[in-house]
Amino acid sequence: MVMLHQLPRLHSSIFLTKTPFLYTHFNLLPKPKLPTKTTSTLFSALNSTLSTTSEPIPIPTHNLDIPEETHVPISIEKLFVPPDTDVSSDTPASLSTRILKGSNIVLSKYARDAQVSQADFVKSSVDTQACPSDGLPEFALVGRSNVGKSSLLNSIVRRKKLALTSKKPGKTQCINHFRINDSWYLVDLPGYGYAAAPHELRIDWEKFTKDYFLNRSTLVSVFLLIDASIPAKKIDLEYASWLGENQVPMTLVFTKCDKRKKKKNGGKRPEENVNDFQELIRGFFQTAPPWIMTSSVTNQGRDEILLHMAQLRNYWLKH
Numbered sequence: 639m640v641m642l643h644q645l646p647r648l649h650s651s652i653f654l655t656k657t658p659f660l661y662t663h664f665n666l667l668p669k670p671k672l673p674t675k676t677t678s679t680l681f682s683a684l685n686s687t688l689s690t691t692s693e694p695i696p697i698p699t700h701n702l703d704i705p706e707e708t709h710v711p712i713s714i715e716k717l718f719v720p721p722d723t724d725v726s727s728d729t730p731a732s733l734s735t736r737i738l739k740g741s742n743i744v745l746s747k748y749a750r751d752a753q754v755s756q757a758d759f760v761k762s763s764v765d766t767q768a769c770p771s772d773g774l775p776e777f778a779l780v781g782r783s784n785v786g787k788s789s790l791l792n793s794i795v796r797r798k799k800l801a802l803t804s805k806k807p808g809k810t811q812c813i814n815h816f817r818i819n820d821s822w823y824l825v826d827l828p829g830y831g832y833a834a835a836p837h838e839l840r841i842d843w844e845k846f847t848k849d850y851f852l853n854r855s856t857l858v859s860v861f862l863l864i865d866a867s868i869p870a871k872k873i874d875l876e877y878a879s880w881l882g883e884n885q886v887p888m889t890l891v892f893t894k895c896d897k898r899k900k901k902k903n904g905g906k907r908p909e910e911n912v913n914d915f916q917e918l919i920r921g922f923f924q925t926a927p928p929w930i931m932t933s934s935v936t937n938q939g940r941d942e943i944l945l946h947m948a949q950l951r952n953y954w955l956k957h
């Protein structure tokens with residue numbers, strides 16, 4: 639295990655083992671390999687695409703203003719390398735500048751048009767068939783009640799109160815679509831694990847969310863929210879392993895990473911809980927899923943999530 643900002647010199651053969659993972663994670667058939675790009679052409683591609691956005695946002699990399707204690711130890715084979723991204727010619731130093739801060743996610747040339755300029759609630763759907771049919775790509779946010787989903791959604795779209803519809807778990811059992819920039823959707827699913835919800839409603843929830851995950855063709859990735867201020871919960875582990883076993887593309891979003899009081903949080907810091915969680919779900923994934931640390935209090939991870947969504951979305955649109 640090494641710190642992100644101190645990646646050791648590694649043989650490039652380590653990176654070359656990444657290719658099968660890209661297809662596995664995105665659940666796609668293998669495609670012909672693209673010609674290998676050099677680091678410099680990759681970077682110029684990334685720079686030129688970023689500079690063409692209407693509102694360019696800086697690439698938040700791990701080595702900027704993040705406090706030392708929030709660096710997460712990570713080994714290189716646990717990085718998420720997006721599809722159509724070649725890191726075989728990167729040095730550890732150049733690769734480390736492309737990892738999103740507080741995550742295991744490598745930036746690709748598809749990371750552009752990330753800013754949110756418009757967010758509109760579109761509809762609440764009772765099942766997958768009733769969801770919007772305009773074919774725009776979407777990301778679904780899901781997590782245990784009280785994990786901080788509404789706060790994160792509002793932080794992402796920079797609004798105080800956008801995510802009201804699914805606020806009462808056990809009552810509003812709907813798939814809620816928010817259209818962003820008229821070009822993609824954020825989808826808010828009701829929280830799970832709500833103790834007060836009647837048994838029948840919980841069964842219903844299971845049925846419709848699982849159907850949505852398995853059959854929604856425009857779903858680019860599920861964003862599974864996990865509270866990083868407490869040790870892993872059984873229900874979260876079950877949820878993550880179900881997504882892994884069913885090969886539903888998933889990003890783990892760790893919330894409440896600002897809560898650093900060890901005593902209050904069961905003796906562990908957020909980054910320790912983040913590591914523990916990944917260890918516990920490792921067996922259910924062929925390769926490490928992307929993960930990212932966030933806080934709606936400090937807005938940690940907000941721009942990073944948007945860049946990650948942008949690169950997944952732009953890749954999806956091209957393929």
Ligand code: GDP
Pocket residue numbers: 781782783784785786787788789790829893894895896897932933934935936
């Ligand atoms: P939801 O039920 O998943 O939509 O969760 P909410 O967004 O309503 O948040 C549940 C509780 O956690 C509220 O008291 C929030 O103020 C608190 N909370 C949410 N996000 C954060 C965070 O990033 N840091 C801290 N410290 N508290 C948070």
